Every structure is written in C-alpha cells, then in structure tokens.
Amino acid sequence: DAKTTQPNSMESNEEEPVHLPCNHSTISGTDYIHWYRQLPSQGPEYVIHGLTSNVNNRMASLAIAEDRKSSTLILHRATLRDAAVYYCILIRSGAGSYQLTFGKGTKLSVIP
Amino acid sequence: DGGITQSPKYLFRKEGQNVTLSCEQNLNHDAMYWYRQDPGQGLRLIYYSQIVNDFQKGDIAEGYSVSREKKESFPLTVTSAQKNPTAFYLCASEIGGGYTFGSGTRLTVV
Numbered sequence: 488d489a490k491t492t493q494p495n496s497m498e499s500n501e502e503e504p505v506h507l508p509c510n511h512s513t514i515s516g517t518d519y520i521h522w523y524r525q526l527p528s529q530g531p532e533y534v535i536h537g538l539t540s541n542v543n544n545r546m547a548s549l550a551i552a553e554d555r556k557s558s559t560l561i562l563h564r565a566t567l568r569d570a571a572v573y574y575c576i577l578i579r580s581g582a583g584s585y586q587l588t589f590g591k592g593t594k595l596s597v598i599p
Numbered sequence: 600d601g602g603i604t605q606s607p608k609y610l611f612r613k614e615g616q617n618v619t620l621s622c623e624q625n626l627n628h629d630a631m632y633w634y635r636q637d638p639g640q641g642l643r644l645i646y647y648s649q650i651v652n653d654f655q656k657g658d659i660a661e662g663y664s665v666s667r668e669k670k671e672s673f674p675l676t677v678t679s680a681q682k683n684p685t686a687f688y689l690c691a692s693e694i695g696g697g698y699t700f701g702s703g704t705r706l707t708v709v
Contacts, residue, residue, distance in 0.1 A: 536696075
C-alpha cells in the first residue's frame with residue numbers, strides 16, 4: 488500500500504487559515520486522497536477526498552499537487568472545534584477491499 | 600439518521616474474562632471493520648467483513664473473534680487470550696471507499 492507522511496503536530500491561531508500537508512510520493516494513478524479527522528475520544532470522521540483536481544466542501548478544501556505526490560488540506564478559518572488529529576489516507580479505486588491504513592496523523596492545536 | 604452505534608462506551612474487564620463489544624449499523628453497508636487504537640497511535644485493523652457470514656483477519660487478530668450473522672451487526676469478542684486488551688476500539692462500515700465510524704468503546708482491564 489502506498490504510504491503517506493504528515494507532520495506530527497501543528498498549531499494555528501483561531502480564525503486563521505490552516506494548511507495541513509501530506510506527502511505521498513509513491514501514489515499510484517488509481518489512488519484517491521482522503522482526509523479524515525478524529526476529535527478526542529471520538530471515531531474518525533470524513534473530511535474530504537480527491538483524485539487530481541482541487542476539491543472544496545463545506546468543511547475544507549483539498550489542494551492536490553500537479554504530480555499528485557503531495558496534497559494540502561486547507562481549513563479556511565480555524566475554530567476551536569477543529570482541534571483534532573488529521574489523517575491523510577490513500578484509497579485505491581477498484582481494489583475491492585478498502586482496508587484503511589492510518590498513520591499517526593497530524594495533531595492540530597488551535598490557540599484562542 | 601443512518602449511522603453506526605457502538606456499545607458500551609466504556610467497558611471494564613477482569614483478567615481472564617471474555618467481553619463482547621457491540622457494533623450496529625443502519626447504513627446498509629456491506630463491509631464492516633474493527634480497529635484498535637492505542638494512545639497517540641493510528642488505527643490498526645483487527646478483523647473485517649465484506650459480506651454476511653464471511654470475515655477476514657486483519658493485522659492484529661490474535662486474541663479476538665468476530666461474527667457476521669446479520670448485515671447490520673458485527674460484534675467483536677475480546678478473549679482472555681488477548682494479553683493487552685486495554686485500548687480504544689473503533690467499528691466502521693464502508694461503501695465505495697467512504698468510511699463511517701462509530702464513536703468507539705474504551706476497554707480497560709482491571
């Protein structure tokens with residue numbers, strides 16, 4: 488399975504934008520880039536996903552590099568509720584069995 | 600609303616006891632998964648099931664057992680053979696690569 492690399496932790500001030508990076512240099516052409524986040528003592532929740540083009544939804548934006556070897560999750564205005572561990576995961580289309588491999592993710596702290 | 604329900608939220612087990620964690624979903628998803636999470640770590644796959652009456656071992660299946668008699672239900676039994684069961688357990692269902700997770704069960708050995 489292709490692997491992702493994320494910083495262990497990041498800090499942001501409240502109401503400022505946050506850019507969470509993810510490297511996935513061994514990504515294959517059929518791998519989708521997914522982001523999940525996990526609040527303390529909760530299960531992970533879906534944030535956003537994309538293949539090649541940048542994506543926007545009500546929670547965040549996903550910017551994907553042209554060579555697809557890296558991506559960035561963008562929270563446009565961080566709130567205290569965004570403090571969580573963010574996981575970047577690759578899911579292969581058509582694989583038939585989606586066994587997610589979660590690394591340690593990036594722990595985002597939001598400073599009031 | 601559709602979702603996944605895990606129960607109980609907290610569970611305490613004595614040494615040598617088997618305990619069963621419940622996971623129920625009403626999303627009509629075929630695939631279901633059990634993960635274990637230790638403090639400060641990512642998730643590790645215990646068992647998964649892609650269809651009723653069928654399941655496969657994940658990376659850390661030793662000391663655990665599952666059943667999948669109904670599409671909606673995928674209970675996990677932590678047996679006495681699991682030597683270090685204290686952890687946060689997460690159940691998930693999935694369709695087309697999109698996962699929905701339950702809120703987890705925190706198991707503690709006392």
